[in-house]
Amino acid sequence: MTEAVVVGWLPGHAGGEVFGSLLIAAHDQDGQLVLLGAVGTGFSDAARRSLHVELLALATPPVTGTVPSSIAVTAHWVTSRLVGDIAYRERTATGLRHPSWRGLRFDRAPENITIPGTN
Structure with missing residues (x-):
């Protein structure tokens, strides 16, 4: 188990009203936010709808490093x-x-999240 920072989302395959996957990241040893991948399972329908509302209200930052083209084409940062x-x-x-x-962590600050195994 690890903690990750939510940096974006990808639409669902069926083109529904909520996200299909969350894009997650963590800070590397230099403090740069690096993409760890996408997580699309473990959400209840209610959690997915609630998170989607929060995501729509947030602005767009870049992450450091390479973003696979399969993600970059449809990503919402x-x-x-x-x-x-x-x-x-x-x-x-x-x-x-x-x-x-597994759920949101309200007790952790995004700037304190590091790549698993690097602390």
């Missing part, structure tokens, strides 16, 4: 104000494998 708990199988060179959303 947001200000990094939300922190969530993410369960995952393992960390790879390109991000987190099998991430699953």
